[in-house]
Amino acid sequence: MLLKLDGTVPDFTADATGGEFSLAAKRGKTVVLYFYPKDDTPGCTTEGANFAAAYGQFATANAIVAGVSRDTLQSHEKFKAKMQFPFELISDPDEKLCELFGVMKTKTMYGRQVRGVERTTFVIDSAGALRKEWRGVKVPNHVDQVLAYAQTLA
DSSP, X not given: OOOXXXXXXXXXXXXXXXXXXXXXXXXXXXEEEEEOSOTTSHHHHHHHHHHHHTHHHHHHTTEEEEEEESSOHHHXXXXXXXXXXXXXXXXXXXXXXXXXXXXXXXXXXXXEEEEEEOOEEEEEOTXXXXXXXXXXXXXXXXXXXXXXXXXXXX
């Protein structure tokens, strides 16, 4: 099943820093899910730091932020602590969320074909509907665009 804009995102639970992450438990808030390739790599660190810097503004807009990657929970705990992220990181080693949101892509890395997570951000409204997506994200200025959109839903 591929998600469609304005369609309902099925409830899911997943292991995350700080305990289990449940989409159903977030009803009433805007949920920003950003998918990223790997903990503690330059682009992913910058993207996470940008979301962290804007976290207060997201909270004011009644939005929560969560990062998602295929890394282990242990890796996420270290990354979150090192970067002092104020939001949770969801571990998706079996790629269930990656598949649900359609973010797995074949990429060329150092001349080889590899399967990996395409940097993508989704905004789910307070009723659980998918309202916006950014695929193939470039990190500079991205968080500003996501925040501006989240503020329109507040």
